[in-house]
Amino acid sequence: MALVVICGQPCSGKSTAARCLVAALEAVEPKPTVRIIDESSLHLGRNQSYADMTTEKNLRGVLRSEVDRSLSKDNIIVVDSLNNIKGYRYELWCLARAAGIRYCVLYCDTGENYCREWNNKRGENEEASYDIKIFDDLVRRFERPDRRNRWDCPLFELFPSLDGVEQSSPVISDAVSYLTRMVDSKTRDIRVLQPTIATQNVRTTEANSLYELDKATQEVINAIVETQALGGSLNKISIGQHFPTISIERRVGLPELRSLRRTFIKLTGQASLSGPPPPADADSAKRMFVDYLNREIGAS
Numbered sequence: 001m002a003l004v005v006i007c008g009q010p011c012s013g014k015s016t017a018a019r020c021l022v023a024a025l026e027a028v029e030p031k032p033t034v035r036i037i038d039e040s041s042l043h044l045g046r047n048q049s050y051a052d053m054t055t056e057k058n059l060r061g062v063l064r065s066e067v068d069r070s071l072s073k074d075n076i077i078v079v080d081s082l083n084n085i086k087g088y089r090y091e092l093w094c095l096a097r098a099a100g101i102r103y104c105v106l107y108c109d110t111g112e113n114y115c116r117e118w119n120n121k122r123g124e125n126e127e128a129s130y131d132i133k134i135f136d137d138l139v140r141r142f143e144r145p146d147r148r149n150r151w152d153c154p155l156f157e158l159f160p161s162l163d164g165v166e167q168s169s170p171v172i173s174d175a176v177s178y179l180t181r182m183v184d185s186k187t188r189d190i191r192v193l194q195p196t197i198a199t200q201n202v203r204t205t206e207a208n209s210l211y212e213l214d215k216a217t218q219e220v221i222n223a224i225v226e227t228q229a230l231g232g233s234l235n236k237i238s239i240g241q242h243f244p245t246i247s248i249e250r251r252v253g254l255p256e257l258r259s260l261r262r263t264f265i266k267l268t269g270q271a272s273l274s275g276p277p278p279p280a281d282a283d284s285a286k287r288m289f290v291d292y293l294n295r296e297i298g299a300s
Contacts, residue, residue, distance in 0.1 A: 001033075001073055001074060002102040003071060003077050003079070003099075003103050004021065004077065004103075004104055004106055004179070005083050005089055005105045005106070006080045006083065007082075007089070007105050007106065007145050008082070008109070008110060009082075009084070009115050010115060010130050011119040011130065011135075012108040012109075012115050012160065013110055013160035013165050015038070016160070016165045017106060017108055017160070020165050020172055021106065021172055021175060021176070024172050024173070025176055028176060028180050032075065033075040034075065034078065035078065036078045036080050037077060037080065038079075038080035038081055039059070039081065042062060042229060044059060046134075050130070050137075051134070058251065058253075061253040063079065064091060064095070064254065065228075065229065065253075065254045067079055067092060068095050068254065069225065071095060072099070072101075079092065083105075085141075085143055089105065089145065089151050093151035096193050097194070097195060099193075099195075100193060100195050101192065101193060102190065103191075104153075104155070104178060105145050105152050105154070105155050106156045106158065106171075106175055107145050107156065108158050108160055109157050109158065109159050110160050112139055114160070115139070116135070154191075156175045156178075158171050210265075213268060215282060216282040216285035217285065217289045218261070219239065220246070220290060220293070221254075223237060223238075224252065224293075234251070235247045239286060239290065240286075244287065244290050246290055246294060247294060248298060260296055261289075264288075264289055
């Protein structure tokens, strides 16, 4: 249905804005299904997640994977995080386009002094506040959204004060109207992103072995991503009782998993030209893909 990206400096009122938006959406009839995806929902701490560039990159990968698995035309996903890198917002926009849903950015344009004051007030709660060095680094690297960029448009700007954000804010109301309004030939201000050849999977008949291969390998990828997101053991990732377990030696991001999946499908197709055809059933495809992953990124 829609993807909402909450954007702003640390301690700028993003979580409050996300809660107000969700409350306003749930007051609409018929009530849409809304979910907030943030660090706390994935059991990730703020200071630990932004301690250095590597952990921050891993955090963005985990959030992006969770968004990718959650998007559908039946719900509204609200990404409540810094989303401070324009390249990352572009990646989220691409996910929305691939899903063929609406997209918008809700920007909390709060002054640095207010953000710093709110962070200091949270000082007693280590989970809610940022370390001073991390806070200063995030403020310095923040990339402000620009409505001229398609991945920052439409842009709804909030200007929180010390009183915080209210559900009755006109900006929240405008965002709710955009997200829930019915689309027809007259609603030209509502843009539903359309998948392109680059983002849309070509779907063939279920009898086609390549379609079975595509579907089976995607299920294996989903199992790995879910296990990593929940903090499960990487040495014994199970995809079913009758299948071998996946044993990897490190956390693997979704882009790398997708690259391995594409390579496997390509190699399988090339082998079928000079040998037996690709597996016609999903179970055989899963076993082959698991064996391939254990060879490529398996734990030694």
